[in-house]
Amino acid sequence: MRSRSARGFLIVALLGAAFGSVQAQDPRIGNRLDAPTRKALSALVDSAKAQGIPVEPLIEKVYQGLAMGADGPRIVTAVRSLTIEMANAQRELGTVATADELKAAASAVHAGVPPVELGKMKKQSGLRRSLTLPFTVLADIVSRGVPVGAAANAIRSLVGAGARDRDISEFQRNVQVDIEKGAQPQAAVETRAKGAVTTTPAARPEKREQE
């Protein structure tokens, strides 16, 4: 927790240096951002702060853009999209969602998953279950061509059956291999989800009873 707090403090300091009117700039950003870009990013960060959205993912997006050689307007567009996606996700997930959950949820929203689907999963899973990995896998399988409805159903069934993160990771790897081997994405997801649900801790006692 201490390292996280320190990191948060560092991020805030970097934000001030990078986007503020202060002349001292983050050496990693240097002169790569022009004044209009800095101004636009500063406004987006202020807006995020006002909405209670974590700003760390936004600054990471700026770094990613700079590393990948994107120009100012493109970076601003990406940061603006991320801010909107995180705000939409937060509206559905509520204030109980962690920063990591919001970041992963924003990826899923970016992939095309309606935020309301994510809210349903959060309600179903309860407060204690972190949905960072399930949301990450949901974003992955949608980006591999699985229809949003089928992907959301699969993840919801896994989470509902008490699948652990390692079960969901294994499910993702299996789906990826199936698709890479030429399987139809929806068929791969539905088949693998069916199999994964039967091996979850919640399913095992039923299996024993049937035996």
Added chain:
Amino acid sequence: MADWGRTTLELLVQELQAPVRLDESFDRRVMVRVRRLYAERRPRGVAGWIAAAVNVTRRPAYAAALAAGVVAIATVGMLRSRPTSVAISGPIPVQFVLVAPEARSVAVVGDFNNWGLGDTALVAENHNGVWSVSAPVPAGVHRYAFLVNGEKWVADPTAPRAAGDDFGQPSSALVVEATAE
């Protein structure tokens, strides 16, 4: 005078300290009487239950204990509702591997090292075309990518894709679980 006083005092103390002999049925009779009085005053049914609850709140010690219990339950509930707040979220070693026999150099950059800005990229070692590097990564969800030969962006083929190539380059997602202690 002093002797008289001490003797008298000792006698008084001795008298007061001497056990009082009571009738053997005394305790039983007292308790029967107490129970009867309590039964007469206590309302029955729901009214009795409510009266008991009200009685508790009227006693400072019980009220304090009740308040402390409520606070404790609420605190435990709040802590449990945020898994990351009770977990230790220190950096956890992660190995990144990319098979690239033709590559001259491979680096790993991502959210965890500010995307390599400021010479923070993780430089992978070549083992006959299998490039790998291990590094401590903070718990959380991260985007990252391999940078091959300093110019080509490659997503990790063994990891989930990070949705949205905002900058026209692929990237991957990594979820590092916090270790509970």
